[in-house]
Amino acid sequence: MRGLRVGGFDALEFDGFNGIRKLLLEGLHFRQATALIKDDLVQLVVLVLQMGKVHFNLFQPFREFIVHEMIVIGLCRKAKCDFTGGVSGKQNVKLTARLLDEHVQRLRACVLCPAMHKPVVSGGAVMSKVLLVGQAPGDKEPIMGRPFAWTAGKTLFKWFNDVAGMSEVQFRASIYMAAVCRCFPGKKPTGGDRVPSPIEVQTCSGWLKREMEILKPELVIPVGKLAIEQFIPPRKLDEIIGRKMRVTYAGHEFDLIPLPHPSGASPWHRMEPGKTLLNQALKKIAEHPAFKELS
Numbered sequence: 001m002r003g004l005r006v007g008g009f010d011a012l013e014f015d016g017f018n019g020i021r022k023l024l025l026e027g028l029h030f031r032q033a034t035a036l037i038k039d040d041l042v043q044l045v046v047l048v049l050q051m052g053k054v055h056f057n058l059f060q061p062f063r064e065f066i067v068h069e070m071i072v073i074g075l076c077r078k079a080k081c082d083f084t085g086g087v088s089g090k091q092n093v094k095l096t097a098r099l100l101d102e103h104v105q106r107l108r109a110c111v112l113c114p115a116m117h118k119p120v121v122s123g124g125a126v127m128s129k130v131l132l133v134g135q136a137p138g139d140k141e142p143i144m145g146r147p148f149a150w151t152a153g154k155t156l157f158k159w160f161n162d163v164a165g166m167s168e169v170q171f172r173a174s175i176y177m178a179a180v181c182r183c184f185p186g187k188k189p190t191g192g193d194r195v196p197s198p199i200e201v202q203t204c205s206g207w208l209k210r211e212m213e214i215l216k217p218e219l220v221i222p223v224g225k226l227a228i229e230q231f232i233p234p235r236k237l238d239e240i241i242g243r244k245m246r247v248t249y250a251g252h253e254f255d256l257i258p259l260p261h262p263s264g265a266s267p268w269h270r271m272e273p274g275k276t277l278l279n280q281a282l283k284k285i286a287e288h289p290a291f292k293e294l295s
């Protein structure tokens, strides 16, 4: 007998549902099956996971619930489910908005890394096909309650204003702002911000992967080396800034246009060839169809 924890539900022992599974597999209509399992829909999630590839039309009207629970437990992709199949554009937008909203609520409550300072910093549930990935917040961002809220942010938003004509307000309202780690790591004993540990990076990547699943971005803009290295192997900034690359991450394919970190810690973007390459990168972003659609 096996047990499973799904979302906020207690462990389920599903040996007893083999009969239901058999009925579904034999093509019995879903309504007849639900009559047997009453309204305990979470059992269906277990069935979906057991069945692998699924045609969700079979599970109307409970598809949204199943998708939500599967995303919560991070198994939707593993189960190879086509969770948008058959959903109209309007419903799909509504579903994505709800999933993203719930995702951000869970992210803000995250306490997975004991050494990270709270609160979690999030840019909010902005529905967008463009995703910006920062490194980790500094000490001011948790107080201000938003990413890139201090000096590095001023430089970053100036870049976008100067080259793409997008103000900070427009940027925050139209681009989803993610990060490698969403909490301030604290200061090093020697001064400066602590670099997140590999375990913290790995732990926090679960949030980024779910954002990829929910938003399916067409353009991702990683800012700074730590963020860039989540998507491509480590290389010199001279070799990657100013370029557009096709990248797959968490099973999702998109264009990647990296940017250097705008903090004053490195002079790279203020000297040649950094200045020219940064300008090229910003122009490529401004010309990208997903970015153009934002305005």
Ligand code: SF4
Pocket (backbone or CB within 6 Å): 107, 110, 111, 112, 113, 116, 120, 181, 182, 183, 200, 203, 204
């Ligand atoms: S860094 Fe990420 S995974 Fe760690 S506590 Fe903060 S939000 Fe959670």
